[in-house]
Amino acid sequence: xxxxxxxxxxxxxxxxxxxxxxxxxxxxxxxxxxxxxxxxxxxxxxxxxxxxxxxxxxxxxxxxxxxxxxxxxxxxxxxxxxxxxxxxxxxxxxxxxxxxxxxxxxxxxxxxxxxxxxxxxxxxxxxxxxxxxxxxxxxxxxxxxxxxxxxxxxxxxxxxxxxxxxxxxxxxxxxxxxxxxxxxxxxxxxxxxxxxxxxxxxxxxxxxxxxxxxxxxxxxxxxxxxxxxxxxxx
Numbered sequence: 001x002x003x004x005x006x007x008x009x010x011x012x013x014x015x016x017x018x019x020x021x022x023x024x025x026x027x028x029x030x031x032x033x034x035x036x037x038x039x040x041x042x043x044x045x046x047x048x049x050x051x052x053x054x055x056x057x058x059x060x061x062x063x064x065x066x067x068x069x070x071x072x073x074x075x076x077x078x079x080x081x082x083x084x085x086x087x088x089x090x091x092x093x094x095x096x097x098x099x100x101x102x103x104x105x106x107x108x109x110x111x112x113x114x115x116x117x118x119x120x121x122x123x124x125x126x127x128x129x130x131x132x133x134x135x136x137x138x139x140x141x142x143x144x145x146x147x148x149x150x151x152x153x154x155x156x157x158x159x160x161x162x163x164x165x166x167x168x169x170x171x172x173x174x175x176x177x178x179x180x181x182x183x184x185x186x187x188x189x190x191x192x193x194x195x196x197x198x199x200x201x202x203x204x205x206x207x208x209x210x211x212x213x214x215x216x217x218x219x220x221x222x223x224x225x226x227x228x229x230x231x232x233x234x
Contacts, residue, residue, distance in 0.1 A: 007111065007114070007115075008111075010120050011114060011119050011120045011122055011123070011126035012123075012124060012126050012127055013110055013114070013119060013126040013127055013129050013130050013133075014110055014111060014114050014119075014126075016127075016130070017103070017106055017107040017110040017111075017130075018107065020103045020106075020107070021103045021104055021107040024099065024100040024103050024104070027096070027100075028100070084138075087138075087141075087142050088102075088138065088141040088142055088145055089142070089145040089146065089148070089149040092145075092148075092149035092152060092153065092157075093145050093148045093149050093152055094152070094157070097148065098141070098145060101141065101144060101145070102137055102138075102141055105137045105140055105141065105144065106130075106133055106134060106137040109133050109136060109137060110129070110130065110133055113129055113133065114126075117129070163188060165186065165195065165213050165216065165223055166213055166214070166215070166216065167212065167213060167214075168186045168188070168212070168213050169186070169210060169211070169212050169228055170184045170185050170186035170187070170195075170210070170211060170212075170213075170225075171184060171185050171208060171209070171210055171211070172184050172197075172205055172206065172207055172208060172209045172210075172211055173185055173194065173207065174207055175204070175205065175206050175207045176197065176198060176199050176204070176205050177199060177202065177203070177204040177205070178199070178202045179198065179202070180198070180199075181196050181197070181198050181222065182196075182197060182198075182205075183195065183196060183197065184197045184211055184223075184225060186213075195213075195223050196221065196222050196223065197211065197213070197222070197223050197224070197225045198222055198223075198224055198225070199224070199225065199226070200214055200215060200224040200225060200226045201226070203226075203227075205225065205226075205227055209227055209228075210227070210228040211225035211226060211227055211228055212225060212226060212227075212228045213225055214226055
């Protein structure tokens, strides 16, 4: 028993992964005994409906001129984060299942590596083994989640319902004018979300101005805004 305990928590890399995996196990135990049972579909990320607009939360610099030709020609390359999440099927498989699976696979690889490489003798340097392990785990997740994605698709799971952004009020994080794109931040259920926006009529909208979404492109990647009408700008 002591040998097993030593293996699970020594070296430090094993201990970290054991604790992380244990937290996920505890989560599922608590959820299974909760009054309403397991909620697999709560708090998930909708790649199909949102990530093309919301995953890239980096400010669009006001000096950066992004050209917009037409709704049909508009194309914004998904961010690296969006591509990474899509690779492991986030949005097609509930996020908590993906997180738990990632921890479990990483934990198994960490334990095996400690036996093969004798990382117990590495001391704190054993933490560095987690870098390649996380990378290997990420690659493996693509293959492990593929059948799960098909399973959840067959049972009708398609992530969260798309958010209707029309009529939402937010604040500009860049200055836009004409066909120039910028970003604006909107508070959706207490979560700040940044979207690519364009001035509806081409009028100049300054950084910090409050705007309202009045229209969207056909692919819902760009939202058209106007200044919010207040007593200060009537």
